[in-house]
Amino acid sequence: MDAGFYFFEQIFNSAIFYFALVVMCSYIILCFFSALEMKAYMRKNSFIDYREILVSPYAPSVSILAPAYNEEATIVDNVKSIMSLHYGNFEIIIINDGSKDSSLQKLIDAYQLEKVNFCVNEQLHHKPIRGIYKSRNSSYSRLIVIDKENGGKSDALNAGINVSSKDLLLCIDVDCIVEQDALLKLVKPYLEEKKRVIATGGVVRIANSCEVEDGRLVKVHMPKNIISRFQVLEYIRAFLMGRMAWSRLNGLLIISGAMGLFDKEIVIKCGGYSHETVGEDMELVVRMRRYMHDHNLKYQVVYIPDPLCWTESPIDFKVLGRQRNRWTRGTIETLWTHRDLFFNPKYSILGLLSYPYWLFFEWLAPILEGIGLISFILLASLGKINWEFSGILFFMVYAFSILLSTIAVLFEERSYHQYTSGKDVLKLLLLAFIEPIVYHPLTIYWSIRGNIDKFTGKKTWGTMTRAGFAGNQKKTEVTAVSQAVDIKEQQNV
Amino acid sequence: MLIILSTGPYLENLFLHRLPFFPDNIKISLFIIMFCTIATVEIYLYVFLKKAKMKRDKYLDAKWKEKISNMLSNIIIYGDEDDGLEKVVNHFLPRFKKLPLNNKRVREILIEEIRIYHANFTGFTADVLKELFVRLKLYKYTLKKLKSRLWEVQVEGVREVAQFWLYQYDSLVFALTDHEHEIVRMEAQTAYVRLNKEHPFRFLDHMRGRILPWHQLILFEIITKAQHVKIPSFSKWLNSDNDSIIIFCLKLISHYQQLDAIGELIRLLKHPNEEIRRMSVWVIGKLEAEFVEEELLHIYHQETLKVKVEILTTIGRISSGNYFDFLKGCLDSDLFEVRMAAMKAILGHGKKGKIMLEELLDRVSIPNQGIISHVLDTRI
Numbered sequence: 001m002d003a004g005f006y007f008f009e010q011i012f013n014s015a016i017f018y019f020a021l022v023v024m025c026s027y028i029i030l031c032f033f034s035a036l037e038m039k040a041y042m043r044k045n046s047f048i049d050y051r052e053i054l055v056s057p058y059a060p061s062v063s064i065l066a067p068a069y070n071e072e073a074t075i076v077d078n079v080k081s082i083m084s085l086h087y088g089n090f091e092i093i094i095i096n097d098g099s100k101d102s103s104l105q106k107l108i109d110a111y112q113l114e115k116v117n118f119c120v121n122e123q124l125h126h127k128p129i130r131g132i133y134k135s136r137n138s139s140y141s142r143l144i145v146i147d148k149e150n151g152g153k154s155d156a157l158n159a160g161i162n163v164s165s166k167d168l169l170l171c172i173d174v175d176c177i178v179e180q181d182a183l184l185k186l187v188k189p190y191l192e193e194k195k196r197v198i199a200t201g202g203v204v205r206i207a208n209s210c211e212v213e214d215g216r217l218v219k220v221h222m223p224k225n226i227i228s229r230f231q232v233l234e235y236i237r238a239f240l241m242g243r244m245a246w247s248r249l250n251g252l253l254i255i256s257g258a259m260g261l262f263d264k265e266i267v268i269k270c271g272g273y274s275h276e277t278v279g280e281d282m283e284l285v286v287r288m289r290r291y292m293h294d295h296n297l298k299y300q301v302v303y304i305p306d307p308l309c310w311t312e313s314p315i316d317f318k319v320l321g322r323q324r325n326r327w328t329r330g331t332i333e334t335l336w337t338h339r340d341l342f343f344n345p346k347y348s349i350l351g352l353l354s355y356p357y358w359l360f361f362e363w364l365a366p367i368l369e370g371i372g373l374i375s376f377i378l379l380a381s382l383g384k385i386n387w388e389f390s391g392i393l394f395f396m397v398y399a400f401s402i403l404l405s406t407i408a409v410l411f412e413e414r415s416y417h418q419y420t421s422g423k424d425v426l427k428l429l430l431l432a433f434i435e436p437i438v439y440h441p442l443t444i445y446w447s448i449r450g451n452i453d454k455f456t457g458k459k460t461w462g463t464m465t466r467a468g469f470a471g472n473q474k475k476t477e478v479t480a481v482s483q484a485v486d487i488k489e490q491q492n493v
Numbered sequence: 494m495l496i497i498l499s500t501g502p503y504l505e506n507l508f509l510h511r512l513p514f515f516p517d518n519i520k521i522s523l524f525i526i527m528f529c530t531i532a533t534v535e536i537y538l539y540v541f542l543k544k545a546k547m548k549r550d551k552y553l554d555a556k557w558k559e560k561i562s563n564m565l566s567n568i569i570i571y572g573d574e575d576d577g578l579e580k581v582v583n584h585f586l587p588r589f590k591k592l593p594l595n596n597k598r599v600r601e602i603l604i605e606e607i608r609i610y611h612a613n614f615t616g617f618t619a620d621v622l623k624e625l626f627v628r629l630k631l632y633k634y635t636l637k638k639l640k641s642r643l644w645e646v647q648v649e650g651v652r653e654v655a656q657f658w659l660y661q662y663d664s665l666v667f668a669l670t671d672h673e674h675e676i677v678r679m680e681a682q683t684a685y686v687r688l689n690k691e692h693p694f695r696f697l698d699h700m701r702g703r704i705l706p707w708h709q710l711i712l713f714e715i716i717t718k719a720q721h722v723k724i725p726s727f728s729k730w731l732n733s734d735n736d737s738i739i740i741f742c743l744k745l746i747s748h749y750q751q752l753d754a755i756g757e758l759i760r761l762l763k764h765p766n767e768e769i770r771r772m773s774v775w776v777i778g779k780l781e782a783e784f785v786e787e788e789l790l791h792i793y794h795q796e797t798l799k800v801k802v803e804i805l806t807t808i809g810r811i812s813s814g815n816y817f818d819f820l821k822g823c824l825d826s827d828l829f830e831v832r833m834a835a836m837k838a839i840l841g842h843g844k845k846g847k848i849m850l851e852e853l854l855d856r857v858s859i860p861n862q863g864i865i866s867h868v869l870d871t872r873i
Contacts, residue, residue: 017518024525047648047676056710058744119831119867120621134872191707271742389519398524399529406536413540422544 016372017393023361024400029230031407033245038305038415050184053191054088055426060190062090062183062261063164066174067156072101076110078174081215083142087183092143093160094174098127099151107145112137118144124158124272127151132163153257154273154280161264161272173311175219177207178256182308186261198263198288199301201255202308203239205418206232210310217310222424225321230439231313233431237408240305240415247303251354253289253334255301257281259309266291279330283348286338286350293347305415320444327449329458331363366447373444398436405432521584556719557599561606564588565622569610574617582624589629604631608656623657632659639665644674651677655684663688670696679708683715684848686722693722697730697738704737709744717748736766741770747779755782762792770796778807786811790819802834809838817849824853824864826859832861 007480053059064082068075075094082092096104107113118132127149135143144284148159157171168190172178182202190197208223223229246252255262273280286302292299314320335358342350342359379385409428412418419425494843496722506764555841576584594600604626609623626632638650654662666688669681686693704712716722727742728751739761746754754776761773777785781820789804796804808816823835839846847869854865867873 043645052711052714056714058710116872117866117870118873191710192705346696392519392522396525399526403529403533406533410536410540
């Protein structure tokens with residue numbers, strides 16, 4: 001009994017405590033790097049006239065790839081919105097991934113499409129293509145629609161890559177609202193970095209409750225739904241603090257699946273998107289990075305702080321839980337697939353810093369938190385708890401969480417201050433006090449469930465239910481109560 | 494507040510009396526709690542004070558901007574060209590002199606507004622605005638900006654020199670064309686092209702750094718859209734040690750259709766840099782230099798895939814009709830890109846090419862039929 005208690009005391013009083021300290025220090029360091037990166041980016045780009053890229057014949061060519069599955073309610077408007085992006089040299093490839101509804105017919109009717117004799121260069125593997133469509137109307141000459149058998153998001157993107165004829169690939173979720181100048185901003189790093197840029201990503205924001213007009217976001221509002229509000233804070237923290245810092249260190253492991261711009265040549269050389277994971281966005285970036293290392297090529301993965309893409313967040317805990325569960329499984333799959341990177345000096349920052357960080361702090365930390373909570377309950381029931389010390393330790397973590405979220409709000413205010421009203425800022429700041437107690441334990445739970453599902457062999461994407469952008473009236477408010485549209489019900493593997 | 498007041502004595506006892514007796518991890522925790530609390534409060538104060546300051550700045554900026562904008566609009570409305578430049582400037586100058594120009598906010602708004610108006614007007618109005626800028630001695634601040642230690646201020650200065658056509662200061666701008674900061678360098682180079690009438694591209698002779706693609710894009714736009722720029726023969730920079738200068742000049746040679754560069758372009762077909770070789774082939778195609786076709790075929794088999802595809806595209810662009818057999822022979826290639834580019838090159842020969850592809854369609858393998866059908870489909 002004494003030996004057991006000694007073990008607990010040592011582990012939980014020391015090892016776990018110092019692990020937590022390391023996590024906290026890493027967050028502070030990331031904050032610091034993020035601040036540096038954002039400041040540099042904003043100073044540098046305050047002089048930029050993006051119209052120069054728009055009109056230049058030497059701007060890189062871009063293929064926009066948007067997989068669609070059962071999107072009949074919104075597909076026509078979504079394509080219209082993508083077509084209005086400000087850029088000169090681009091094509092839009094919509095991949096109808098075996099939709100069971102009338103998505104394809106709606107596109108054919110709206111854009112006067114007809115089957116063409118397109119010869120595909122089969123560089124990447126994917127399910128058979130049933131037909132490729134182009135418009136009779138020259139106004140829609142940029143649009144290509146691929147109709148293929150259902151194979152999941154990765155499979156659809158691989159088909160799109162094979163059809164693409166441009167140098168860069170912008171992979172987006174078809175239901176996202178993309179800012180009109182997003183392409184101009186995403187392309188710029190490819191033109192100005194001294195090393196070869198293999199991928200760029202921009203900040204993804206929550207569109208719930210925002211005003212949308214003709215597929216464009218016209219006014220930003222704080223979501224009315226509390227679950228979405230938590231995600232606003234979480235996204236600001238993740239994008240403005242985490243990813244910007246990793247971009248500074250050239251250690252980014254993930255470009256959001258909602259929107260990322262990739263070097264096509266490298267994507268093809270790496271074998272395209274993997275069919276073996278539900279976290280295909282992260283896995284691709286890791287594989288591209290290791291390809292560059294293996295071939296001794298200098299490269300960079302860049303993140304830019306501009307809010308370029310607005311997505312609708314889940315509005316109930318059930319759907320959110322499914323999403324987080326999938327993210328956790330995707331992380332585990334990527335980390336496991338590339339396990340030889342772990343502290344491998346050959347891969348410099350990737351092997352020595354990014355990979356271990358993700359392993360210890362993104363994958364392991366929630367598990368440890370869960371174990372900590374169970375142990376606490378266990379020890380409390382045995383009367384082995386010093387309540388005052390426990391309270392102090394709890395309050396330390398709580399105070400740090402609040403500080404971190406407050407810094408995130410500060411970053412938001414100092415950069416793009418999307419939430420212009422003082423009330424919205426105050427709401428965000430106050431949310432920082434509730435989030436560690438209400439929302440964070442749930443994310444831990446979902447993460448642990450993701451681990452359990454992974455190790456018990458669950459391989460589905462899960463059903464992702466969203467409220468939808470409720471029609472496309474002149475001015476539409478994205479409401480949490482609008483009719484649910486089931487948008488993704490794919491079996492990925 | 495009640496909670497804070499009620500916990501006050503406990504916290505006082507905790508931090509002032511009991512702290513030394515706690516284990517290390519609890520001491521560290523208490524320190525972190527204190528740090529986080531103070532930092533959070535400070536950030537709160539900062540966010541709200543900053544918001545208030547921004548609101549005030551916005552109000553003041555809008556107020557001065559409106560006033561200055563009205564004054565400048567008066568020049569446009571009432572500044573009659575028949576009165577002559579001197580009379581108009583003398584009429585408006587005293588009103589501008591009454592502005593508190595020692596106030597940095599007002600001065601910067603005035604410079605910015607004159608700059609915007611000047612950029613949007615030509616002829617008499619632009620001359621009046623420039624004269625006003627000079628008579629108000631605002632150029633002194635511009636020159637000060639050029640000598641600033643902050644790169645962003647230097648960029649502002651360079652832009653002002655260029656936009657107000659202060660030709661006499663082109664040497665100051667030239668000194669910045671090889672600046673260590675890439676944005677200053679880029680701005681100075683674009684400004685110098687506008688300011689120097691005799692040798693606007695002199696900076697290419699001594700440039701050490703790489704001209705990044707972004708930088709090339711901006712320079713290309715400025716050069717090709719600027720009026721009254723003396724365009725030299727860019728072939729003289731094609732033997733530069735700086736590969737980015739060669740690539741940039743290749744773009745300009747193509748734009749200005751400088752046929753005198755063809756000799757240098759043939760030499761560049763043996764350049765070690767793949768991108769330069771590819772670009773050279775591309776420019777040869779743009780110049781439709783038929784007599785270089787044989788040379789292109791000569792290097793074809795040793796080339797990389799990218800250059801091979803560019804050679805095939807160029808043969809299609811020149812469309813002399815001398816190499817149909819070679820293009821047809823490309824259908825035996827294992828590489829999809831080569832077969833596709835060759836068939837597109839045949840189609841590039843117009844009606845003759847189209848008939849040839851239609852004849853080929855029945856005689857080739859199924860995969861190649863797919864390629865030819867693709868090429869012949871005008872909707873793609």
